[in-house]
Amino acid sequence: MARKSVESSALAERNSAERALMQGQIDVAVAGLRGYLNSNPKDAKAHLLLCRAFYAEDLADVAVEECEATMNGLNGSSEAQDWLGRACGQKAQNAGMIAGYKLARRVQAAFERAVELDPKNGDAVDDLAEYYIAAPAIIGGGTDKAEALADRELELAPQAAHRTRGLAAEANKDYSRAESEFRAAVMVGGHPDAWADLGHYFVRRKQYDQAVDALRKCQEADPAMDPAVVDAASILMEMDRERESAEKMLRGYLVGKADSDAAPAFKVHEQLGRLLLRKGDKSGAKTEFQAALSLVHDYAAAKKALQSL
Numbered sequence: 001m002a003r004k005s006v007e008s009s010a011l012a013e014r015n016s017a018e019r020a021l022m023q024g025q026i027d028v029a030v031a032g033l034r035g036y037l038n039s040n041p042k043d044a045k046a047h048l049l050l051c052r053a054f055y056a057e058d059l060a061d062v063a064v065e066e067c068e069a070t071m072n073g074l075n076g077s078s079e080a081q082d083w084l085g086r087a088c089g090q091k092a093q094n095a096g097m098i099a100g101y102k103l104a105r106r107v108q109a110a111f112e113r114a115v116e117l118d119p120k121n122g123d124a125v126d127d128l129a130e131y132y133i134a135a136p137a138i139i140g141g142g143t144d145k146a147e148a149l150a151d152r153e154l155e156l157a158p159q160a161a162h163r164t165r166g167l168a169a170e171a172n173k174d175y176s177r178a179e180s181e182f183r184a185a186v187m188v189g190g191h192p193d194a195w196a197d198l199g200h201y202f203v204r205r206k207q208y209d210q211a212v213d214a215l216r217k218c219q220e221a222d223p224a225m226d227p228a229v230v231d232a233a234s235i236l237m238e239m240d241r242e243r244e245s246a247e248k249m250l251r252g253y254l255v256g257k258a259d260s261d262a263a264p265a266f267k268v269h270e271q272l273g274r275l276l277l278r279k280g281d282k283s284g285a286k287t288e289f290q291a292a293l294s295l296v297h298d299y300a301a302a303k304k305a306l307q308s309l
Helices: 002-022 026-039 044-056 060-074 078-092 097-117 122-134 143-153 158-171 175-189 192-204 208-220 227-239 243-255 265-278 282-295 300-308
Strands: none
Touching (some): 002 026, 026 044, 044 060, 044 078, 060 078, 078 097, 078 122, 097 122, 122 158, 143 158, 158 175, 158 192, 175 192, 192 208, 208 227, 227 243, 243 265, 265 282, 265 300, 282 300
16 A cells, blocks of 8 residues: 555656646746656656656757657657657757757657657647758658658548648648648648648738738637647737737636647746737736746746846
8 A cells, every 4th residue: 555655646746747847837847857757767758748848948958868768668659759859859950060960860760750650640740741841851851751741641630731731832832732731721620720820821921911810710719728829929929910919819828728838838928028028018028027937947038038128
C-alpha cells in the first residue's frame, strides 16, 4: 500500500506540473518537473513535458536535451518524435552552417518518424509538410515530397493533407489551386485553425479584406477560444486591422479553459500588451507585461517592453 501511495503522489506531482505548463505557468512547471525528475529520472513523459516547457521559452539547447532523454522511453511515440523535431528545428535557427545542416537532417528524420508512427497525427503532418516546403533539396526539402505526403494522408488526416497541398501550390506560385486547397481544408470540418490558415494565406497574398473575413469566421467557429484564436489575433495584428477583435480574442483565450502550450499564456500576455500599446493604453500594457513576467520571470520580450515604457 505504501508503494502505491508513493506512486500516486508522484503521478499527482507530474500531473500538477503538466497543468501548470498548459496554463502557461512555465516557472512553476519547470520547478515542479525538475523536482519530480530528481526522484524519477527515467520518467520519459516528464522529460517530454520539460522539453515542451523549454521550447515554449525558446531555450532550444535544453529543450533538445530533454527531448533526447524522452527517447529512452518514448522512442515509439509520434508525439515525442514530433517534439524532438520541433526542438531540433528551434536549435537549428541559431546554429552555424555545418551544425545547422546536421540538425536539419535530425528534424526531417524526427518528423518523418512521427508521421510514420501515427499517420493521423495532424500536427506531425503539418510540421513535416512545412519542413519539406521550406527546406532546400540538399537537406531533404521539395514540394514534390510535400505533395506525396498529402496523397498518403488524404484519407487519414484530410485537413492536414489539404493544407499541405495548399502550401505546396503556393510555393509553386499556383495561387488558384492554393486557395482552393486551403478552402478544402476548411470544408473538412470548419475547424478554427483551418480558417486561421486561410486567413494567413490571404495576408501573404495581400488580400486583406478576405483575410479579415476568414479570421472572423475563425472566431465564430471557436467558442472554446482555443489557440487558433491567438493565431487569428496575431494575423490581425500583423495587418494592423480589427484591433478590438484581436483584443477580444486574446482576452478570451486568457480567461478561457482551452489554454495550452500551443499558445503559451506568458506570450499571449506580452502580445496583448503590445496591442494595448498600439491603442495608447500604457497602463493596460504594463499590466500585461507584468503578467507575462509573473509566469516566466526572465522573459526577455516582456522585460524589454517594460523598460521601454
